[in-house]
Amino acid sequence: MDRLQAMTAFVRVVETGSFSQAARQIGVGQPAISKTIAQLEDRLQVRLLIRSTHGLSPTDAGVRFYERAKTAIHEADEAELEAKGAGAGLSGRLRVSAATTFARLMIVPSLPDFLATNPDLEVDIVLDDRVIDLVSEGIDIALRMGELSDSAAVARKIATGCRSVVATPAYLNQYGIPQVPADIATHQAVVYTQLGNSWIFRRDGTEASVAVSGRVRFTAAEGIRAAVKADMGLAVTSDWMFWPELQNGEVLRVLKDWTLPDIDLWAVYPTGRLASAKARAFADFVETIVG
Structure with a gap:
């Protein structure tokens, strides 16, 4: 039995709470995972998991072994990288979670450069605007925007983006350009449900909160993009969401002051x-792309 592989299997079982989920992440059959855990418990002469109709949970010994095993796996990975040298590329599989629109516009166009630098690395990108469970989905890194809902999350801020009010030239030609935030009340708004119905503007120490109304609401950024480009109204978005259109003039910023x-x-x-x-x-x- 390979000790490091057995540790990896055990860690995945604990984190997913399932033999089948762990097997899917590792890429082996469920019987192989069950056999590995049984061999590991036999080797250690201690019960690591409690199996019940409600699922799997680690015993006290399993919790202690889990913490040590995680550290050992990480140290082994780092040791391999050190041995290969600082200039060596990464290898294996990396699972990334990202919002659909952000990934399509900002990440995918530059992804070939990252892959060229690391020819032995495979990248799975899980596209979903919802906040998914990183452990159960086997995610190594998630790109999330806004405030983090989990205060205990291990996170690093990598960029800060601007928000703008945007619309197409055709919409603005027909309905006029708002000059102050209060003017938005007379316009149709394309509402992104994650931002709510109230937009807060600031200028020179003055704050203005505007309640917006619109006939169309979307839970995903792709809907916002399609509606704005169809001349349906104003929207508040991150500049990342309309980056190509802001560059070519297909969409314009308003209330830039x-x-x-x-x-x-x-x-x-x-x-x-x-x-x-x-x-x-x-x-x-x-x-390096968005910072």
Whole structure:
């Protein structure tokens, strides 16, 4: 039995709470995981997991072994990288979670450069605007925007972006250009549900809160992009969301004398797990793109 592989299997089982989930992440059959855990318990002469109809949970000995095993796996990964040398590329598989629109516009176009630098690395990008469970999905690093809902999350802020009010030239030609935040009340708004119905503007120490109304609301950024580009109204978005259109003039900023709260971009790692060298390298890569 390979001790490091057995540790990896055990850690994945504890973090996912399932033999089948752990097997899927590692890429082996469930019987192989069950056999590995049984051999590990036999070797250690101690019960590591409690199996019940409610799932799997570690025993007291299992919790202690889990913490040590995580550290050992991380140290082994780092040792391999050190042995290969600082100039060597990364290898293996990296699973990344990111919002669909942000990844499509900001990450994917530059991804070939990252892959060229690391020819032995494979990247799985899980696209979802929702906050997913990093452990159960086997995610190594998540890119999340805004305030983090989990205060215990292991996270690093890698960029801060601007928010703007945007619309197409066609919409503005038909309905006029708002000059002050209060003018927005006379316009149609394309509402992103994650931001709510109230937009807060600031200028020279003055703050203005505007309640917006619109006939169309979206839970995902792709809907906001499509509606704005279809001349349906104004929207508050991060500049990242309309980066190509802001550059080519297809979408324009309005109320540029006023500022909206900035939006932070975070690299988030699974709670309780040390960030791998691959995950840190990917965070550095994203920072060079959007920072």
